[in-house]
Amino acid sequence: MGEIQDQLFILVGALVCLNYLLKCVKFSKYFLLRLWNPLPKSFFRSMGEWAVVTGAGDGIGKAYSYELAKRGLNIVMISRTLEKLQAVAERIEQTTGRNVKIIQADFTKDDIYEHIKENLQGLEIGILVNNVGMFHRYFPCRFLIGSDEIQNLIHCNISSVVKMTRLILRDMEIRRKGLVLNISSGAGRFPWPLLTMYSSTKAFVCMFSRALQVEYKEKGIIIQVVTPYSISTPMTKNLNPNLITKTADGFVKESLDFVAAGDEICGCLVHEILAHLIELIPSWILYSDTCQNITETFFKNVLKQNSSK
Template sequence: MGDVLEKFFVVVGLLVCLVYLLKCLRFTKYIFLHFWKVLPRSFLQSTGQWAVITGAGDGIGKAYSFELAKHGLNIVLISRTLEKLQVIAMEIERATGRRVKIIQADFTQSNIYEYIKENLKGLEIGVLVNNVGMLPNLLPSYFLNVSEEVQSLIHCNITSVVKMTQLILKQMESRRRGLILNISSGVGLFPWPLYSMYSASKAFVCVFSKALQAEYKEKGISIQVLTPYAISTPMTKHLNPNLITKTADDFVKESLNYVTTGEAHCGCLAHEILAGFLHLIPSWAFYSSAFQKFLLTWYSDYLKQNANIK
């Protein structure tokens, strides 16, 4: 009996060592790609002539629009505010010489997809960035204290990803090439108290993306989900950038280094390290009343001091 237990613990120990070795290799890969940009310009161009970006009027979506245009792709901007899209389109055309198409659509509504489909006809779409999203509460709040825009959040954060993927994946499948980047969030990696609706909606994006990648990777299509933490954008009230909080431009530039590395990542090295640290916290501590008090007090004060919250 003693020999059996000894062998059992040896096997368990080897498995634990293997798991941590794989984690070290993963971090080594991100460190390498953080400092040595190895994505060839031709990779993105080989997927197709056009990139479609939802939520392109601000923040991460706007940054992807400019960066993908710099990589030689024509751009389809989709967002709610026509004036913003027109300004961004002119800036991209002047800076890169690429063609830009505008589609005005409000992703909090469910009746927009036939209109989008008609406007995408005839375009060889190689890249789709499902970026559009809404955060009902930047400050941590209990579910019943959050605004009642539940259906709008579901349409914007969940329905948009499903419907836009459905529209464009068919074309990618027929050509057997394409790249879909789904922007989730670090708070979607596990349930976050006091951000319940946002966390749940972003968890859907994670699970949906990973399942689709398993279905379509052998058909030449890459479907990747990004799970960043703090990014300074209008949605986060322009949080002051620091070691953890990235600007949208910096985040997007770094995230494109990793588009060929797997189905899921945080998008930047700093957030990969943060995610690794957060996963060390035991669940009982993370879901305790003490942690919720920490969010409601210290973290709320930090947000108020570092964001444009009125």
């Protein structure tokens, strides 16, 4: 019996060491890819002539639109507010010289995709950024408080990813190349109380993306899910940028350098470190009443401070 226990402990220890070794390898990709194997400047343009970005009027979507235009692509911007789209599109065309096409669509609705499909006809789409997303009306909140927005959250955070991917992936498969970036969240990496619906919808994006990559990687298509933590955007009430809270522009520039780093990334080194630190916290601490009260108070204070500016 003692010999079996010794072997079991050795096996567990070896698995723990292997786990941390794999994490070190993952971290090393952030340095090695940039220093020794950076993406060629022509990489994004080689995917196709156009990039489609959802939720492109503000925040991360706006930043992806600018950055991909700088890297040589024409841009299709899709969002709800026409005035924002027009203003951003004009600036992108003026600063980058690329063509920009805008499509007004409200992703909380489910009857928009035929309209989008008609407007995408004839375009060689090499990149799709499924970025559009929304929080609860109250943030953070317990499940019953935000229950009246369940369908909007599902349409915006889940249906948009699935249906936009179906619209565009088929042509990528025919051409045997393409890049799909699905923007999830660090809150989708594990159950996050007080963000129950948001966390759950973003977890779907993670599982959907990783499974889809297995199906299509042999066809020359890269499907990557990006799970950032704190980004300063209008959706997060323009949090003050700091070591952890990245600006949308800074985050997008860094994340695009790592589209070859794996099927799931946090998008920047500091968020990768944060993700693994959170994983070290025992679940009984993470989900304790005390921790949840601290989390709720912290979020409310931060958002209140930014709202009062």
